[in-house]
Amino acid sequence: MQTAALRKLKNKELNRKTIEEFKTAPKTPIIVILDNIRSSNNVGSVFRTSDAFLIEKIYLCGITAIPPNKDIQRTALGATDTVEWEYAENTLAVIEKLKANGVQIASIEQAENSIMLQDFTPKQDAKIAIIMGNEVKGVQQDVVSASDSCIEIPQFGTKHSLNISVTCGIVLWDLFNKVIK
Amino acid sequence: MQTAALRKLKNKELNRKTIEEFKTAPKTPIIVILDNIRSSNNVGSVFRTSDAFLIEKIYLCGITAIPPNKDIQRTALGATDTVEWEYAENTLAVIEKLKANGVQIASIEQAENSIMLQDFTPKQDAKIAIIMGNEVKGVQQDVVSASDSCIEIPQFGTKHSLNISVTCGIVLWDLFNKVIK
Numbered sequence: 001m002q003t004a005a006l007r008k009l010k011n012k013e014l015n016r017k018t019i020e021e022f023k024t025a026p027k028t029p030i031i032v033i034l035d036n037i038r039s040s041n042n043v044g045s046v047f048r049t050s051d052a053f054l055i056e057k058i059y060l061c062g063i064t065a066i067p068p069n070k071d072i073q074r075t076a077l078g079a080t081d082t083v084e085w086e087y088a089e090n091t092l093a094v095i096e097k098l099k100a101n102g103v104q105i106a107s108i109e110q111a112e113n114s115i116m117l118q119d120f121t122p123k124q125d126a127k128i129a130i131i132m133g134n135e136v137k138g139v140q141q142d143v144v145s146a147s148d149s150c151i152e153i154p155q156f157g158t159k160h161s162l163n164i165s166v167t168c169g170i171v172l173w174d175l176f177n178k179v180i181k
Numbered sequence: 182m183q184t185a186a187l188r189k190l191k192n193k194e195l196n197r198k199t200i201e202e203f204k205t206a207p208k209t210p211i212i213v214i215l216d217n218i219r220s221s222n223n224v225g226s227v228f229r230t231s232d233a234f235l236i237e238k239i240y241l242c243g244i245t246a247i248p249p250n251k252d253i254q255r256t257a258l259g260a261t262d263t264v265e266w267e268y269a270e271n272t273l274a275v276i277e278k279l280k281a282n283g284v285q286i287a288s289i290e291q292a293e294n295s296i297m298l299q300d301f302t303p304k305q306d307a308k309i310a311i312i313m314g315n316e317v318k319g320v321q322q323d324v325v326s327a328s329d330s331c332i333e334i335p336q337f338g339t340k341h342s343l344n345i346s347v348t349c350g351i352v353l354w355d356l357f358n359k360v361i362k
Binding site: 004005006007008009011014016017018019021022025045048049050051052053054075077078079082083107109110111112113114117118138139141144145147149150153155156157158159160162163165166167168169170173174177 | 185186187188189190192195197198199200202203206226229230231232233234235256258259260263264288290291292293294295298299319320322325326328330331334336337338339340341343344346347348349350351354355358
């Protein structure tokens with residue numbers, strides 16, 4: 001039963017942050033690590049989604065393209081100017097550095113002993129870093145092995161995996177709601 | 182603390198369905214309506230995500246491209262062979278038909294009186310159809326007005342919206358978990 005008029009909001013009514021407001025806003029204690037992502041369009045999409053959920057930082061590792069890049073910009077639509085990012089050649093080195101700082105490390109993978117996303121609860125009072133892997137190879141096994149846990153999105157169809165942009169959106173949405181509670 | 186070895190699974194260990202198994206499997210009582218989607222890549226991605234969550238049907242409306250289409254295939258990766266779909270020129274006509282069959286209609290939009298996704302609960306014992314709109318214009322206002330409700334993904338950054346593939350992934354993941362409980 002429809003009880004109230006559903007009027008679409010104009011962009012200016014959305015009260016989004018300016019770049020300056022974004023920079024100084026408290027961030028969601030979630031870090032995204034991109035482990036050798038091939039598609040710059042996927043990288044840009046991860047930036048756009050990370051902007052929406054005030055993600056703290058994105059690490060772009062290995063062959064992952066970095067801004068400025070035309071294909072990243074095509075899907076990031078400016079979100080590379082807001083979300084903090086850093087390039088690192090070696091994904092494992094990033095993990096070790098974050099672990100030393102008490103960050104919980106979770107690879108997004110289909111693995112033995114993985115935890116289904118709906119059952120996963122981030123540690124309280126700890127930042128969490130999620131690792132998204134290459135479009136074909138997934139997260140490298142040694143990166144998976146160095147993680148505290150694997151988070152898996154249960155899938156019931158014929159395809160073996162979801163697109164990386166979609167996976168990142170689902171995981172960030174799910175964890176964002178668990179973390180801000 | 183890592184308590185068990187995290188070995189990545191091989192594709193054959195994922196025990197995905199064959200196309201034939203997909204066709205006869207009980208479906209999730211969720212329908213996706215694409216209202217004038219411009220990008221065939223987005224259409225394909227929606228197919229791939231819908232395959233993973235056993236979505237009942239996708240309506241491709243207005244200018245939305247239909248299979249077979251090279252760009253749809255590039256992102257659907259075969260999911261157009263599994264998920265049921267139908268083309269309809271007029272989105273409103275689809276909505277009226279579904280409403281007449283007791284389907285709950287929810288536009289995914291930022292609107293006055295929208296319900297935030299985390300607060301939205303689908304009706305029990307009713308199918309739900311979600312409507313995703315054009316990349317620039319969103320869902321048409323008359324389609325929004327004809328909906329039972331608007332579902333909104335809360336966003337806290339600088340950009341006005343999320344990518345459609347990402348939005349569809351987030352909404353399907355969230356509703357899937359609410360519907361199968």
